[in-house]
Amino acid sequence: MSLGGEWYLTLAAALFTIGAVGLLVRRNVLVMFMCIELMLNAVNLALIAFNRMHGGGDGQIFALMVMVVAASEVVIGLGIIVALYRRNLPIDVDEMRELQG
Amino acid sequence: MTASLLLAATKVDLAVFVVSAIAILAGALGVVLSRHPVHSALMLVMTLFGVAVLFLAQEAHLLAAVQVIVYAGAIVVLFLFVIMLLGVDQAENLAYEPLRGQRPVAVILGLLALAQLVFLGGAQWATGAQAVAGVAEGPGGNVPTLARALFTRYLFAFELTSLLLVIAVIGAVLLAKRRETS
Incomplete structure (x- = not known):
């Protein structure tokens, strides 16, 4: 009927790896956040693939929870970035060694 | 008759999967490799839409809608809003590498992780994969x-x-x- 789950899992693995390597390589905080979003999406894709393999709706509920966590994480993270910028601290992670107020 | 219908469905599924997989991977690479944060955000939209299409292909209709509304509609807009608000939308120099040897090590680690994940994803004992019979719908x-x-x-x-x-x-x-x- 539909494609096997391994296809989706392999794609999710590739997406997760790209996100992880991007997180390690890039220094701009905003781009690093986007890489975290890529990794969360890869996890969601894997969860949906598992959900279809095993039946039931549990995997979809998990993916929904991951989306909620991702949304709150982005709100807090972008708030921190705006606060950093307001104090004239750099947006480059190499320059952010000291986090005193 | 039924067999040919099934075969056609598989071909369509394969085409949908390949097109969205290309969109997802190209978008992800674009996020990582773009010099400009705005380009990264727009590439992220492409990836998110590809993931939404794959959700649809796996009969997760609600999650596909939520993916488009929450991720593409809210999160990426928030990203773009912050980028524009802070005015950090200048291109950065990607050739500059403060820590020597960081990128090769990161790529090697990534390839190792990819090998492990693909191995686990293809292993029956790890995923407990059963025959794909479609989602058990209520x-x-x-x-x-x-x-x-x-x-x-x-x-x-x-x-x-x-x-x-x-x-x-x-x-x-x-x-x-x-x-x-x-």
């Missing part, structure tokens, strides 16, 4: 089934997400508030 399709599970079995987790969202809102307000002292 009466009324995807959304009522999900809603029933969400409001009965997973009610506590659902309430906890509301707490999490409230905490996120409070945190965002606190972070955005200007400090009066000093």
Whole structure:
């Protein structure tokens, strides 16, 4: 009927790896956040693939929870970035060694 | 008749999968490799839409809608908003590498992780993969089934997400508030 789950899992693995390597390589905080979003999406894709393999709706509920966590994480993270910028601290992670107020 | 129909369905599924996989991977590479944060955000939209299409292909209709509305509609717009607001939309120099040897090591680690993940994803003992027989749907399709599970079995987790969202809102307000002292 539909494609096997391994296809989706392999794609999710590739997406997760790209996100992880991007997180390690890039220094701009905003781009690093986007890489975290890529990794969360890869996890969601894997969860949906598992959900279809095993039946039931549990995997979809998990993916929904991951989306909620991702949304709150982005709100807090972008708030921190705006606060950093307001104090004239750099947006480059190499320059952010000291986090005193 | 049925066999040819099944074969056609598989071909369509394969085409959908290949097109969205290309969109997803190209978008992900674009996020990582773009010099400009705005380009990264737009590439992220492409990836998110590809993931939404794959959700649809796996009969997760509600999640596909949520993916487009929440991710592409809210999160990426928030990203773009912050990028434009802060004016950090200048291109950065990607050739500059402060830590020597960081990128090769990161790529090697990534390839190792990819090998492990692909191995685990293809292993039957790890995924417990059963024959793919389609999603076990309750009466009324995807959304009522999900809603029933969400409001009965997973009610506590659902309430906890509301707490999490409230905490996120409070945190965002606190972070955005200007400090009066000093």
